[in-house]
Amino acid sequence: MKHPFLTSAYCLFHATCSLASTDKAAVPSHVSIDKQNHQYQLRLNGSVFHIKGAGLNYPDGHNFEALKAAGGNSFRTWSTDYAEQELAAAEELGLMVAMGIDLKKQLHGFDYNDSAAVAAQFQWVKEQVNKYKDHPNLLVWVVANEPNLLFDQSGQLIPVNPKVYDAISDIIDYIHQVDPHHPVTYTYAGVIKSHLADGLARTPNVDFVSVQVYGDLAEVKQQIIAANIIKPVMITEFGPMGHWEVPSTSWGQPIEEPSAIKAKSMAKRMQLGLADNSTGLIIGAFAFEWGQKQERTPTWYGMFNKDGKANARVDEMTRFWTGHYPQHRAPMTEAITINSLSAKDSVYLKSSSQAKANVVVTNPENSRLTYQWKILKEVVKVSEGGAFEQEPEVTPLKMTTAPKQERLNNISFKVPDTEGAYRLFVYVYDDQGKVGNANFPFYVKGK
Numbered sequence: 001m002k003h004p005f006l007t008s009a010y011c012l013f014h015a016t017c018s019l020a021s022t023d024k025a026a027v028p029s030h031v032s033i034d035k036q037n038h039q040y041q042l043r044l045n046g047s048v049f050h051i052k053g054a055g056l057n058y059p060d061g062h063n064f065e066a067l068k069a070a071g072g073n074s075f076r077t078w079s080t081d082y083a084e085q086e087l088a089a090a091e092e093l094g095l096m097v098a099m100g101i102d103l104k105k106q107l108h109g110f111d112y113n114d115s116a117a118v119a120a121q122f123q124w125v126k127e128q129v130n131k132y133k134d135h136p137n138l139l140v141w142v143v144a145n146e147p148n149l150l151f152d153q154s155g156q157l158i159p160v161n162p163k164v165y166d167a168i169s170d171i172i173d174y175i176h177q178v179d180p181h182h183p184v185t186y187t188y189a190g191v192i193k194s195h196l197a198d199g200l201a202r203t204p205n206v207d208f209v210s211v212q213v214y215g216d217l218a219e220v221k222q223q224i225i226a227a228n229i230i231k232p233v234m235i236t237e238f239g240p241m242g243h244w245e246v247p248s249t250s251w252g253q254p255i256e257e258p259s260a261i262k263a264k265s266m267a268k269r270m271q272l273g274l275a276d277n278s279t280g281l282i283i284g285a286f287a288f289e290w291g292q293k294q295e296r297t298p299t300w301y302g303m304f305n306k307d308g309k310a311n312a313r314v315d316e317m318t319r320f321w322t323g324h325y326p327q328h329r330a331p332m333t334e335a336i337t338i339n340s341l342s343a344k345d346s347v348y349l350k351s352s353s354q355a356k357a358n359v360v361v362t363n364p365e366n367s368r369l370t371y372q373w374k375i376l377k378e379v380v381k382v383s384e385g386g387a388f389e390q391e392p393e394v395t396p397l398k399m400t401t402a403p404k405q406e407r408l409n410n411i412s413f414k415v416p417d418t419e420g421a422y423r424l425f426v427y428v429y430d431d432q433g434k435v436g437n438a439n440f441p442f443y444v445k446g447k
Contacts, residue, residue: 026134028181029096033208033232039280040208040232044096044139049073051284052321053098054303055237058082061291061304064089070314071321076236076286078102078145080128087135096139098236098286101128103144103168103186107151107384112163125171133179141179142236143171144186146212148195151384157192165202172205183207187236190216191223200231208283212237215245217269221279235274235285240266240313243296249441250346253378253421256300258438260332260362263312270320287317294391296379297423299437305427309435331369331428332362333436338424347442349415354400358410359426359438367430373397373411378421378441395422419444 032043042049053074054067058081067075074095077086079102090097104110104121112118125143132138147168150160172184186203187210188195196209209231213220217238224233240262243254257265274285292302299305303313312330319325336359341347349355363369375395382389398414409428416422421443428436 027136028134028138028179029136030181031139031183033183033283035280039277040283042232042283049096049139051234051286053284053286054290054317055286055288056086056290057293058086060289060293060302061308062086062089063290063304063308064093064095066310066314067290068093068095070318070326072290072317074098074139074284074286075290076100076142078142080132083128083132087132087137090137091135095137097135097137098140098142099132099138100142100145101125101171103147103171105147105149106160106164107149112161112167118163118167122167122170122174126174129175129178133175133182138182140182140207141175141184142187142210143175143184144168146187146189148192148199149189149384157195159195159198162198162202165199168199169203169205172203172207176205185210185234185236187212191220191227193227196227196229206231208232208234210234210236212288213273214239214242215269217266217273220273221282224279224281229281231281232283233279233281234283237288238266238269238273238285239288239301243300247344249343249443251421251443253423253441254296255343255441256297256439258333258335258359259299259311259313259330259436260334263316263332266313267316267320270316274320287313294379294389296382296389297425297439298376298391299425299439305435305437309429309433311435311437314434328367328430328432328434329364330434331367331430331436332364333359333426333428333438334362335360336424336426336438336440338440338442343440343442347440348445349442351415351417351419351444351446353415354412355415356410356412357424357426357440359428361409361428361436363430365430365432367432369409370429371408372427372429373399373413374425374427375413375416376423376425378423416444419446 051074052072056075076098078100147164150158152158168186175184185208191211246254248254289301292304292306304310315325315329338347338357375397377392379392395416400412423439423441425439
């Protein structure tokens with residue numbers, strides 16, 4: 001077996017290197033899409049390939065072994081920044097990769113009227129394609145992520161510059177010329193009929209349509225039909241309820257579901273949106289995210305915590321992919337309260353006062369549970385379109401509970417002295433390496 005780190009080092013110095021091997025010519029896998037009995041299907045080297053996939057951004061976590069153990073057979077990326085490591089791991093474990101290419105977004109200030117900048121980006125994309133196109137574990141190309149995402153000053157979605165799609169079309173044409181083995185797509189935020197019509201009018205060469213939905217996964221099949229999509233469709237992101245889809249406090253902070261509620265509701269949406277292909281169009285789906293990332297909170301979207309512990313959504317993905325839960329399931333955090341109130345009550349607390357918090361936990365394994373509580377300030381500068389977001393700072397938590405407080409599901413604590421928006425987090429660990437999460441947004445007012 002070749003050593004993946006030696007392979008990676010070789011590839012850093014060879015622009016056209018395939019990571020399949022350094023001592024023999026690479027043989028790319030051939031991926032195609034055909035239609036049988038009114039159903040589109042993805043084929044890998046001639047055989048139907050049913051995607052059991054998750055989105056994986058290497059810096060957010062890259063437990064490839066856990067993905068394989070859960071029944072996964074593929075993962076989707078958003079860039080080629082860590083392609084060497086990702087493809088080496090994929091080859092070792094027999095996983096396939098939907099390789100992302102990180103095009104610049106109008107949302108983040110890129111000007112698609114700047115022909116020189118667009119040409120430079122195109123040249124860079126060519127280099128990425130040539131470097132990785134022959135790897136045997138490459139599945140498809142995802143050449144842009146949510147390029148349709150753009151807001152006006154009031155926060156309303158507006159159309160992007162049509163030249164965005166012209167640039168994507170040029171990239172698709174190039175990949176078709178140099179890589180006949182792998183279909184090409186780009187992704188849309190949501191299933192928005194006007195956005196899809198605008199984009200597909202300028203990219204008729206795209207091999208399949210990719211959409212990204214969260215709460216809407218339950219209705220995605222109806223939305224696809226309503227949007228008059230006739231090409232094959234892939235769901236390249238789905239997950240918990242998005243922070244834009246949930247109720248907010250009176251001061252505007254979204255209320256995150258506890259991890260057990262996320263897992264249960266996502267499982268229900270998967271059954272409604274993905275368990276059958278009644279449209280005949282859906283060729284696969286990737287869950288978001290196989291790792292941990294800060295987006296509004298450190299726990300909102302990741303199926304793992306920063307420390308690598310898996311939550312209940314990994315258990316639900318395992319059941320969806322394999323038909324059964326794993327041997328050990330995560331603690332199920334069902335609800336969290338402060339002073340017996342829910343987050344929907346928009347709780348204001350007096351600075352330096354005393355408060356009581358409680359988390360309701362179901363313990364499927366009767367494991368020994370350990371509780372960790374902490375307070376974070378709310379995010380100061382929120383991100384858009386999945387861009388980097390700085391995790392907020394921790395505020396010292398002074399608990400006034402009896403000894404062995406780390407094992408308790410309820411605490412008394414001193415409210416922070418400084419006025420502002422905060423969240424109380426609880427992490428419930430079992431003795432099998434899994435975790436349940438919950439948090440509660442509250443606002444501190446002066447005495």
